Amino acid sequence: KLSSNFLVVCYFDSWSLTRTGDDQYRIEDIDPSLCTHVIYAFADLASDGTIRVGDPSTDLPSGLGRDGWFSAKFSDGYNRLNLLKQQNTNLKTLISIGGEDAGSAIFSRVFNSEELRAMFVDNAVIFVEENGFDGLDIDWEFPGEGTGSSTSDKVAFTDTLADIRTKFTSLGLLLTVACSSPSYFLSGSYDVPSIAENVDFINLMTYDFHSSSELATGLNAPLYAREGDDVKELN
Secondary structure: OOOOOOOOEEEEEHHHHHOOHHHOOOHHHOOHHHOOEEEEEEEEEOOOOOEEOOOHHHHOOOOOOOOOOOOHHHOOHHHHHHHHHHOOOOOEEEEEEEOHHHOOHHHHHHHOOHHHHHHHHHHHHHHHHHOOOOEEEEEOOOOOOOOOOOOOHHHHHHHHHHHHHHHHHHHOOEEEEEEEOOOOHHHHOOOHHHHHHHOOEEEEEHHHHOOOOOOOOOOOOOOOOOOOOOHHHHO
């Protein structure tokens, strides 16, 4: 049995539903007793500050995708994920917005605008509650990095988190973020103390320590740096 203060955060990506053969992984394959939190990836951030369903064909009960394609066994992801809470009443589910494919420009635009940020905060509450989730995970890749980013992103990110925290606290909703782990992001992307003050926990993307361009396999969470690794970068 998991300790009450030990977190096991599990991510589920909706596109795994449509894979075939051994690559397919269904929501019903998740053992909810192994996780304290399950995060569903991804919803989309729109340019007007609202949150939208990432893929209607997998996320919604109708299962009707943008191209009109439908399959009942691939659909209704939100509800199917939240049904796991019937098997583990302590389980918390969150919806994640963003991800690698979302890019940085849309987050930079919304979070740097007071008007759009206010719209986002209000809509976050609505989206989370209407879809039965216990909270929101923000996966902005990455503040101050990439096409469409701004040097003001670092401050805008923490300001947005503070605004969401104010709304979420009174409603008992969770707020988390996914952050890249290499240390060079600290200077331009993340104000770690301020982020930590406003979120329930931070999910570190430790798979960013290494990439497919390297000639040797890199561990996601190495206890010690291997020969040739930058020790400062890994710690």
